[in-house]
Amino acid sequence: MTTPIFALGDEFIRRTAAGNPVRATYLGITEGFDGTGDFGPDGQAAEAALARDTLARLDTLPETGDADRVAATHMRERLTAELAAYDTGEWKRALRAPYGMVQSLRNYVDMGPHTTPEQWETVAMRLDGMPGLLAGWRQCLQVGLDDGTVAARRQALEAANQAENYVRIGSFDSIVSEYGEGPLRDRLARGAAAAHEAYDDLVRFLREEYAPRATEADGVGPERYAVAARLGLGADIDLVDAYHWGWAELRDLETQMTAEVQRVQPGGTIESAIAHLNATEFVDGADAYLAWLKDLHVWALEQLDGSHFDIDARLKDLEVVLVHAQGAGSAYYTGPSEDLSRPARTWWPVAGRDRFATWSEATTVFHEGVPGHHLQIGQMKLAGDRLSRFNRSAGVSGHSEGWALYAERLADELGWHTEPGRRLGMLKGSALRAARVVIDIGLHLDLPIPAEETARHGRRWNFDVAVEVLRDRGRIAEHRLLPEVVRYCGWPGQAITYKLGERAWLAARDEAKARLGADFDLKAWHTAALDLGPVGLDTLAGFLREL
Incomplete structure (x- = not known):
């Protein structure tokens, strides 16, 4: 066109x-x-x-x-x-x-x-x-x-x-x-x-x-944060409401994690179950880690193609790369070039580790690879003239990170978490994203910590409290803890895009289910949703409603 x-x-x-x-x-x-x-x-x-x-x-x-x-x-x-x-x-x-x-x-x-x-x-x-x-x-x-x-x-x-x-x-x-x-x-x-x-x-x-x-x-204040949040979400939202929603979501996920622990370690606690899984569900050495990552990427592609998505053959060339330099806190994705001469890659920090917990990282493979970023961004690259070049190039974090977190939830709905602890790992990862919402908004806007949380975390936010909440409530891996909080401080409005984006994607899917009833087809909805390309969260539901 x-x-x-x-x-x-x-x-x-x-x-x-x-x-x-x-x-x-x-x-x-x-x-x-x-x-x-x-x-x-x-x-x-x-x-x-x-x-x-x-x-x-x-x-x-x-x-x-x-x-x-x-x-x-x-x-x-x-x-x-x-x-x-x-x-x-x-x-x-x-x-x-x-x-x-x-x-x-x-x-x-x-x-x-x-x-x-x-x-x-x-x-x-x-x-x-x-x-x-x-x-x-x-x-x-x-x-x-x-x-x-x-x-x-x-x-x-x-x-x-x-x-x-x-x-x-x-x-x-x-x-x-x-x-x-x-x-x-x-x-x-x-x-x-x-x-x-x-x-x-x-x-x-x-x-x-x-x-x-x-x-x-470390906080940027309400004026700068509102601008940053708009840039990250493609929407103007009630930030105080989102802050309290984040706390409620975090507590709900912790309840689900407590229940899931009984499948992993009957009678245990979240902390003891995590320690047990770290001691039993792992691979040793960077080479074994890379091989495990590659195998899981390929497995996910095979599970999805033809069932819940039709995956173009050109998207099956996905490289998995280890990052040995210190500093990167979490895995990330880079898409293919426009002409596909450069393949898509997922990047996985080694961070000085010799042992790699597979139970907690499986869900991140689905986030960064398929059905997450690679499927969304890769399909967008293949859209040709159905999408403008601007739309193919100018993404919205709330749209893309929201989809990737939705992809983690979809993997759970498809029953992929059969290995010990992997569903707990998914819930733990989602709790981390909820903790990001309360940390990012609370720290930058200097909001009071809710009364029911003050006995545990005090009344006001600062960097040390953010580290404490991420460690104790987000239960993040030790090598990621400080880089993550530093990231939130330097990149305001980005950390909230995961959970708030997922919330928007789930709301749009629920609306389509309610509107179409027995005619709702998940594969067709996924295809139409990805074909839409990136849009801000304030227009996502409206555009999806018209598909």
Whole structure:
């Protein structure tokens, strides 16, 4: 389909990719950029100006059908939300450990395919451009320092630690080693050395210049949080209501976990059952962990294809990758490139462990792989001209993370948790997401802890209380605890998108069941829902109702 609205979205994505090579890489765009984008203040202003111009032009274009209406609604919502974040000065304090620019630039180098000489030339180009990209980002942070628009000191120090770790382990040297001998080896080696030097300079800047002038407060306050929540959810919600809903959901999940414990360890407690499972349901060694992950990914694909989904053969190429660098707290997913030359990948932090608890991580495979992110994002990549390029490229965390958490619940509904403790692992993971809601909203808005919880957690939020709630109520793995809370502090509004997104997906499915009665078909609903592509949560139910 080619309409003026689709053409405008395509133009926006092409122009964005040309100026922001890292975003282009994450979106899977393989053409139109050379690694020399401007990450400085002028580049940020240019991106904002492009968004404003695109919105103005969008308002002049007619909608010629349902696909146009979906495309225009989504483009308008996303660009408006992004501009609100720009206007509050977030670009001046974009320190977001551990999933911010420090990690994004590292992944940018090796996310693309690198087997052919042309692909290795791209890798060399990215390494060559690394010092300039980091310098531009530092300029933005310097502008924030100069006018008092600063991030929290904790974010600066954690980002410095992350960058220092990349230098310590020679993170970019692995690219040179993988290349081996050839005409680009010297250039790659020089690029890796320059990238390490640029990261080393960043460490000094963050520790010696930025951190002493950063704010002590981890919370961002209600104004900034409302903007961030809109960006994460694609909806304006009653945040105080969501906070109290999160507490109620957490307590309900704890009740379910207590009941499930009796299947694992009759007479035990949640804590004793977890200890028992950690001692009995595991694999030893990174190689065994990787093999287990791969097997479960393949099994899930085989279970779903043809039954509850029709999975395109091109989506069955899903790579599973271990992350050995310290700093990443949790597994994550990166989608395939637009032309599918770069496969989709799920990434799994090793975090210094030798033993890996399989009972608790199985549900995360379904979240990151299928029927979660890979099925949703992969199918979107294959949509062709049924979706505008803008819609295929500009996701909403509440939509995608909500779907992935819905996918975990779907796996439970399909009876997949037959191994000991795996259903408890799913419930524990869902409780973690409920704990995220109360931590993220409570900490950033400085809301009082409910009266029925104060004996356990005190009356007010701070970083240490957030760690305590995540440890004791979210029951997160030890290696993920501190990185997770640091993440919530630096990325406000994202942690709530999982549970609140799942709530929206379940409500939409329940509505369809009630409306269609005996005519409701789960496979057909899944297909239609994924074919819709990403939309904000405020329009999700309405669009699904029309399918």
